[in-house]
Amino acid sequence: MRHLFFTGASGLLGGQLLARLLDHGRQVAVLVRPTAKASGRERIESILLAEEQILGKILPRPVVLEGDLTSPQCGLGDQEVQWVRRACSSILHSAASLEFTGPDRSGEPWRTNVSGTQNLLDLAKETGIDEFHHVSTAYVCGLSPGPIEATASDGAYGFRNDYEASKHQAEWLVRKAPFLRNPTFYRPGVIVGDSRTGATLTYHGMMAMLQLMTVIVRNLPADETGFRKVSLRLSMTGNEKRNMIPVDWVAAVITRLLNTSETRGQTFHLTPEHPITIREIIDFTSSYLHSGGVEFYGAQTPSELNDTENAAYGGKGLYEAYEHTDPVFNTDSLKQFTEDLPCPIIDEAMIHRFLAFGDADRWGKRKRPRPKIDSWAGDLLGQLDSEGLIAIARAVAGGRTASPPSAIGIECVGPGGGSWTIRRTSNSSALLEQGLQNHHHLFSLSCGDILQLVQNSGHGISALQQTPLLNASRETTSVGSPTIGSRKVAAS
Incomplete structure (x- = not known):
């Protein structure tokens, strides 16, 4: 078996994907960018040490190639490119920028999601790799009304933000590459933390909303029982549904699909059977924080805001994604191969695990030590x-x-x-x-x-x-x- 060239291994999804691929016996080469604080191999080592704790087993290690997706040849030297040509037969592209908006197309998310994808395609063509697995997003559908089929999206209805638009363009770059043989597309919904531990590496989306709620509630006075009354009216009904999916499920599903040859050339929506509502998120968060009082005000923002509402609406960008119901995505192609891997339902206990992890992690501020390796x-x-x-x-x-x-x-x-x-x-x-x-x-x-x-x-x-x-x-x-x-x- 030849190597799978893998981008995005240092991300939330990528780390879990890497652990599962190695555990399944895949030979993997990861493209990883060094930072000022850690080399590429140190970054990968930290991720795998954490995954080993969760899995309860020791894992093999991948070949680590230091590079940068946004650079020509993905930042690899000529010798490394020659190795990719001889050693790798397939690519799994999971690297992405999660920035929602950018000032222009020279910055994020366009630089990573579009230019980075083109650089990777150029490398694939140069090295003769024609098997390509692309981690996209369900939201390449943009503003299209549902149900959304697992087919190419033309973007005719426009997009809510630059992230959706950039991921749509990246997917089309892959679809139009003439040298690829039946590229496969994985379109996950909104990826959240680990369903088992609550762990996450990023504090975007739902985790940012949970953090904001935590700060607002804990700054309010508590009564003699410790209960905090939250005078907050949100401009939504509370019944809006969001297609949130735990990262461990996404990693398990993609690993299954990637290791199944019959999936080649197909597009898969990785979305839940039972989406969570904004009301459930608020209620579950309130029970964790021993608070209550949030009201759903409908489509209009209250004309006069109290101090709590001013604090909440100061982070309005965090809530805007929840002001509409997600479309329904067709998952028939997914069920053909993963009927025995149902998406975990995000319930009260799981939301509490996310909150507990955020508290323990100081909402991303906890210093992560470099791995202490006696000998490489x-x-x-x-x-x-x-x-x-x-x-x-x-x-x-x-x-x-x-x-x-x-x-x-x-x-x-x-x-x-x-x-x-x-x-x-x-x-x-x-x-x-x-x-x-x-x-x-x-x-x-x-x-x-x-x-x-x-x-x-x-x-x-x-x-x-x-x-x-x-x-x-x-x-x-x-x-x-x-x-x-x-x-x-x-x-x-």
């Missing part, structure tokens, strides 16, 4: 010369044979891990390649195993040759994808 397996292996690599291959493969296999794959799972291939060449040198390629055996190790092997190698290879790694798990699998950053050193 890639750095350890990169220290070895050709003789050391041959010794490691012999030790991992059993240690006793005079000639180790011509190529072995090493998959280092857990913190600091990754995947590499050690290949014997015709002149008895060794080649270290990041990622998995055609090999005779695949061995799964821990970072501690790698550290032990490298420390044993030292300057005396004989000690390593006599110490086979007996706890390596083995799998006779052939994984067909060359790798980036290969290093060849002549044996001394």
Whole structure:
């Protein structure tokens, strides 16, 4: 199996998608942008450490390619582009800007959603990748009346904001790319936090509304029982429905669809059977905050506002998305493949989990520490010369044979891990390649195993040759994808 080139892995949906894809055995290469505070691999490591806590298992690590979707070649160097050409056979494009409005089309959300998608398509064409999976949004329908079919949208009715318009344009870029073979489109509704934990990485949409309600209510005086009366009239009926979906369900569904060949070329609406109403959101939030008193005033804004209403309507942009009922989306194509994966209903308990997580996270202000990795397996292996690599291959493969296999794959799972291939060449040198390629055996190790092997190698290879790694798990699998950053050193 060749690599899936994946954008958006550092986002709310992307992190969960990455964990599930790795857990399902997919070989993944992620495009990730480094920040001033963390390298690309540190960002991915932080995400996977958190996902491992939720899943209760240790995961493999992807190939990490540092780049930028908004740059030509997605910010990749020539060597990395060559690797993508040889190693990757498909693309999953999940990266997106969630900005609702932009001053002009040179900024967000247009820069990421449109220009970034075009850059990725250019890279796909250059590297010969014709399988494309595109994470769009259900709201590419814009102002079209429902029910909305799972087909291409012409945008004839216009859009509510630049986000919808930019995602619509991005989808059309993919649909019109002549070199792609049956691109597949996933159109989720409004993605919210994890249904199990309430966890989120972003405080847009519903989470921003919950945060505003929390601030408003907690600034009001409480009576002797702790109850707070909220004198707030909202200009809506309360019955407006929103297609909100937990991120863990979206990730599970896309993983299922992506791993099912029969879905190729189709469009899927990922929307709930039972949308939540604004009244339910307010009522569930009020029960968490031990408050009440919010009234639904209908279509008109009260002519005179009290202090609480002034505070609420100061964030009116947060409420505008809730002043209309979402259209109904046709999900027939989705049900064909996910009948056993129903969307969780967002009930009172789940809203309370979102609120509790927001409180614990200080609504996005809690400092997230960099991952503390004692040893990165890639750095350890990169220290070895050709003789050391041959010794490691012999030790991992059993240690006793005079000639180790011509190529072995090493998959280092857990913190600091990754995947590499050690290949014997015709002149008895060794080649270290990041990622998995055609090999005779695949061995799964821990970072501690790698550290032990490298420390044993030292300057005396004989000690390593006599110490086979007996706890390596083995799998006779052939994984067909060359790798980036290969290093060849002549044996001394």
